[in-house]
Amino acid sequence: MNGLDKLIRQLRMHMPEIHERDLLKESIMHKISNKNRKLDYVFGWTEIAWLRRSLSIAAILITGLFVGQQLFLIRSINKLEERMVSFNTDKILEFHRENVIANQVIMQDPEASILADSIKISTDDLLKLMREYRELQDKYDQIMGSKKKGIKNHTVQKL
Amino acid sequence: MSISYNISEIKSGNRNEFGKLVEENMDYIYKTALVIMANEEDARDIVQDTFLNVWDKRKAIKTRESLRPYLRKIAVNKCYDQLRRRKIRKMESWIEDESKIKSIISDEHPDKKLENDEALSLLKILVSGLSPSQRVVFTMVELDEMSHDEVSELTGMKKTLIKSNLRHARKKLEEKLKDYLS
Amino acid sequence: MKGKIIIMLLGFAMFITYSCGRPDALVINIVRQDGSVSRKIILTYSKNEFDLDDCQVPVDSTWNITRESDISEKGDTTYTLTAIKDFNSVQELNLMYDSCRGANEGLTRRADFKRKFRWFNTHYYFNEHVGRAIEGISPQEFFNAEELNYFYMPEKLVELEKEGPDSSYITETILQPLEEKTEQWIGRSLARAFVNKIIDTVSANPEIKIDTGRIRLREDEIAASILFDEMEEQQLIDSLIGAGLYEAHSALNDTLISQIEDEFSIALNTDSYLIQTVMPGELVATNGYVDEDDNVVWEVKGEVILSADYNMWAESKERNTWAWIVTGLFLLFVILGLIIRVLKR
Structure with a gap:
């Protein structure tokens, strides 16, 4: 019997005993008692393989559906916005001219004339600005119109 | 049971x-x-x-x-x-009590009961420096006295791999003991 | 026959450039989630003469009607009649179309509403359909995409384009050539409709021995004859169906021609009007035009319904907030469950 076998034999005969055994057991029992029963109840399904797989697949599918739908909608809306912009070209040009003036006059930026031609703005912001600009324009026209017109006759007659 | x-x-x-x-x-x-x-x-x-x-x-x-x-x-x-x-587990230090090991190996006190800490030190000598696979196979076969079939079922290792791990583990430990005792 | 068609063609060409003396009509459909529609008809005219029985769209005394007048800077008075009515469904709207007696009574009009539940959003689809007058050549077959854009474009938007910075380019390179091409298309459409009618009749009548394939091949000749007055009436008929056959089947030919005349007159007599649709939620797609006030509009005019059905559709969506919340909670639940399981291991 060589040295290694002797050591193994000795160890087999005198395997270390568990230290503070009761404490360990108590700790185990304490932990299982303190485990969140509600959490176990709610997430018990994770231990059932077919349910776990089904719910995971459902989650992936629903995420895919969401991403797909949103992408499709964004593409549709963008396409629509492009058309709206193309039909309001005049307004954009008016806006553009206003912007150039704003840069040159209000901001007093010496490079404004160069920068003005390369302004980057999102379609949403552009449309918002255009709407606001148009509202202002309409108000201005109304004021000027009512001044010139003098008389505006409105008769409302219900049949 | x-x-x-x-x-x-x-x-x-x-x-x-x-x-x-x-x-x-x-x-x-x-x-x-x-x-x-x-x-x-x-x-x-x-x-x-x-x-x-x-x-x-x-x-x-x-x-x-x-x-x-x-x-x-x-x-x-x-x-x-x-x-x-x-x-890579940090190599545990070799046993401080050199005479204890020597006495076990030289068979001076073959039946003397080992204290817990002595047994643990001995265990550390045996398993430290072994790879995880060698360690698991060696301890299960040599100390827990499990059959190769049982180890295979527990770990999922093939029997040839178990044998090879065991052989390498033993060889490594024998060399280590030889160095230590020389 | 030819003489009559040419007269009709001239009439149509005049018609598409000059609107007859009726008030301008704007139809506003306000579509709701449940498929009910509030319809508002705004008629504007220089005279205070509104004949509801002769309006472009059906309207009667059961509608809620108000009248207004407005005097411009120049002193011209514009009279406006506004009629509003709520329809519980598009079926009610269609019933009204079925019993339509007015300026455009020959038109086949239908409204359609669909609600599609798409979990995260609910989509709404509304369509106003006007059936074609004749079985001619569809505009999609004849015009390119840019021409189609201006072909269907409401007149008021065309006018805006003409006033825009690219006015000369648009007028010279698009609108004028389009006008000429439209004339060609009307002639060809009539020829196609005529050929289709002959072939249908011949196929249904085995007594008449005419090679229909040969007639189909000579469609261009018929169109040229209609457009350029190249052949005499008798010559044209003889060349198509063979000498002597016209006399033999003159009754049949007259029926065909009167049928085409009737169908063509539907387009010829169409008095144009604007349709505007307001959809519930956010607009996502439409084949309509967006006017200067961001309204989606279409114009029903003679040429657009001549030889193709005209569908004026819009699709919108509304977010189902509850579905977003339910989905979010579900995903959170699954992800948390999986994380907890991994941590347990």
Whole structure:
């Protein structure tokens, strides 16, 4: 019997005993008692393989559906916005001219004339600005119109 | 071996029955974990984790017989996972008490009972420096006296791999002892 | 026959450039989630003469009607009649179309509403359909995409384009050529409709021995004859169906021609009007035009319904907030469950 076998034999005969055994057991029992029963109840399904797989697949599918739908909608809306912009070209040009003036006059930026031609703005912001600009324009026209017109006759007659 | 606990009760969440299961198996699981981990604290953690794991998955328990093999499998896997996670475990220092080792090997006191810390030191000599696979195979075969079939079933290793791991582990340890004693 | 068609063609060409003396009509459909529709008809005219029985769209005394007048800077008075009515469903709207007696009574008009539940959003689809007058050549077959854009474009938007910075480019390179091409298309459409009618009749009548394939091949000749007055009436008929056959089947030919005349007159007599649709939620797609006030508009005019059905559709969506919340909670539940399971191990 060589040295290694002797050591193994000795160890087999005198395997270390568990230290503070009761404490360990108590700790185990304490932990299982303190485990969140509600959490176990709610997430018990994770231990059932077919349910776990089904719910995971459902989650992936629903995420895919969401991403797909949103992408499709964004593409549709963008396409629509492009058309709206193309039909309001005049307004954009008016806006553009206003912007150039704003840069040159209000901001007093010496490079404004160069920068003005390369302004980057999102379609949403552009449309918002255009709407606001148009509202202002309409108000201005109304004021000027009512001044010139003098008389505006409105008769409302219900049949 | 008669079983004192009722598996159906455990599955339905009876803590008292589970307590019986712990009582009946904790020494055995502790020894299994200790020989592999060669560290008391690690072994205690493995015991605790093993029973908590069984409690968490009690509904999925399929066996109608003793849960011991099931518990042992969980414990061995946890030990193996932990060893692999640590990758290269810091080499534990060699035994301080040189004379003790020499006396064991020279057969001066063959039947003298080892104290816990002595036994642990000895265990550390044996397993430190072994790869996780070698460590698991060596301790299970040599110290836990398991058959190669049992080890294969527990670890999923092929028998040829078990034999090769065992051979390499023994060779490594013999060389280490030789160096140490010279 | 040819003489009549040419007269009709001239009439149509005049018609598409000059609107007859009826009030301008704007139909506003306000579509709701449940499929009910509030319809508002705004008629504007220089005279305070509104004949509801002769309006472009069906309207009667059961509608809620108000009248207004407005005097411009120049002193011209514009009279406005506004009629509003709520319809519980598009079926009610269609019933009204079925019993339509007015300027455009020959038109086949249908409204359609669909609600599609798409979990995260609910989509709404509304369509106003006007059936074609004749079985001619569809505009999609004849015009390119840019021409189609201006072909269907409401007149008021065309006018805006003409006033825009690219006015000369648009007028010279698009609108003028389009006008000429439209004339060609009307002639060809009439020829196609005529050929289709002959072939249908011949196929249904085995006594008449005419090679229909040969007639189909000579469609261009018929169109040229209609457009450029190249052949005499008798010559054209003889060249198509063979000498002597016209006399033999003159009754049949007259029926065919009167049928085409009737169908063509539907387009010829169409008095144009604007349709505007307001959808519930956010607009996501439409084949309509967006006017200067961001309204989606279409114009029903003779040429657009001549030889193709005209569908004026819009699709919108509304977010189902509850579905977003339910989905979010479900995903959170699954992800948390999986994380907890991994942590347990």
